[in-house]
């Protein structure tokens with residue numbers, strides 16, 4: 001997730017502060033904190049065990065099975081896997097208003113990536129060890145603490161290891177959960193755990209639209225078919241026009257041409273060429289405007305290349321056949337949590353209670369889906385610290401994980417109305 005912050009000067013609501021203080025004083029909470037501290041070595045083991053199971057986008061089954069097994073071992077009820085591979089486990093309560101804690105189980109690493117996962121002191125190394133090893137481990141740590149301390153709560157919990165957060169996964173796991181009759185309206189609050197740390201609160205969903213743009217032409221020999229339309233040149237023309245479109249600094253809006261492919265050899269006019277384009281904004285309107293600009297740039301580039309071909313006078317010899325299409329390969333909706341939302345008040349009160357300084361940020365996470373539907377959701381880290389996400393040099397440091405776990409625990413138990 002890419003982050004950007006906004007200044008945050010909202011005072012912490014007094015009522016929320018009192019609620020959090022009450023939950024923090026419960027004897028069960030103290031015993032849960034003790035459990036989380038005691039079990040740090042076990043947590044590091046779980047984290048490495050999970051990171052050793054490959055979970056490329058659309059290939060999360062084995063890791064999901066591992067998680068379901070852990071959910072059962074920890075005593076959750078109704079543990080199941082849905083049609084797309086999300087894993088669920090329930091801790092019942094007295095209402096049917098669920099508080100969800102979710103962490104994505106997929107990684108960016110393609111199948112076959114060597115998963116060399118190892119520990120040196122308090123540091124864990126290996127692909128996916130932090131993103132989202134830290135999030136899933138924190139979820140398991142909190143489940144274990146709730147269960148072993150026998151915390152009672154008004155509202156039930158649903159714990160979710162979801163698929164499809166990264167890249168081409170395009171939030172498919174979350175999208176599915178929030179389109180399912182069982183969960184769509186039942187989840188009142190969704191706390192998303194993504195990566196390490198305890199210094200951020202993602203309450204604004206950065207939207208993105210991604211396209212694969214494909215141009216096809218008749219192709220030909222560079223010498224004998226000279227003048228035939230060239231798909232690579234069409235892309236080059238379109239890129240020139242599209243990247244000249246101004247974007248506002250606020251709401252921050254960006255674009256990127258991420259990959260470009262095409263052609264077969266230096267002496268062939270290519271039959272096809274393609275590029276991948278990423279558009280991001282916190283505003284749905286700006287994303288739509290840029291999408292239109294991209295479509296117009298493509299239309300104009302095709303027209304220009306067509307008339308250039310006509311001028312070269314080679315159109316009679318070969319069929320034109322210049323065509324293009326835009327295929328949507330990603331669509332993450334934008335949205336944001338209302339400044340007065342209960343969930344935001346609770347996390348801010350929890351941070352005040354723990355003396356933790358955190359900034360409200362904007363990012364693209366699993367929380368985009370509930371936020372875009374007007375539901376309350378935030379994304380936070382699983383504690384500790386981490387770096388090198390999405391690289392083979394990824395690391396996680398367990399030191400200070402406890403603060404992150406307490407933060408998650410207090411937020412959940414306040415939202416679920418813990419009872420003594």
Ligand SMILES: [Zn+2]
Pocket residue numbers: 001104131132165194195
């Ligand atoms: Zn992640």
